[in-house]
Amino acid sequence: MTVIVKINDATGTLIWEFNWEDNISLAKMAKKNNIEIPVSCGMWACYACACKIISGAEFIDIGKISVPLVDLSLDEKWNYQDVLTCVGWIKSDFLKDQWVHEIVIQKMM
Numbered sequence: 001m002t003v004i005v006k007i008n009d010a011t012g013t014l015i016w017e018f019n020w021e022d023n024i025s026l027a028k029m030a031k032k033n034n035i036e037i038p039v040s041c042g043m044w045a046c047y048a049c050a051c052k053i054i055s056g057a058e059f060i061d062i063g064k065i066s067v068p069l070v071d072l073s074l075d076e077k078w079n080y081q082d083v084l085t086c087v088g089w090i091k092s093d094f095l096k097d098q099w100v101h102e103i104v105i106q107k108m109m
C-alpha cells in the first residue's frame with residue numbers, strides 16, 4: 001500500500017515524514033521534501049550521506065544498484081543499522097502489498 005518514511009535530526013527529533021515514491025533514493029526523496037542530507041560521492045563509497053536506521057530496516061534496499069563499498073553494521077537479525085541514503089531505496093514489494101509500513105531514519109549530523 002505505502003511506506004511512510006520519517007526522518008529525525010541528529011538529536012532524534014522528528015523533522016519530516018512523507019509517503020514514499022518508488023524508484024528514487026532516500027537522499028533524493030528527502031531533498032524533494034526540502035530535507036537536506038549531505039551527499040558527496042553519490043555512489044556508496046564515502047559515508048557522507050549515512051543515516052542511522054531507527055526502525056523499518058527490513059523495508060530498506062540497502063544498495064539498489066550494488067553492495068555498499070563501506071562496511072555497515074548489522075543488528076542481531078542481520079538487518080543493517082545504517083543506510084547510505086544516496087543508494088538506499090525502499091524495497092518496491094512493500095509499496096505493492098496491502099499494509100502501511102513505516103521507516104524511521106536519523107541524520108548523523
Ligand code: FES
Pocket residue numbers: 038039040041042043044045046047048049050084085086087
Ligand atoms: S554520498 Fe558517499 S556514500 Fe552516499
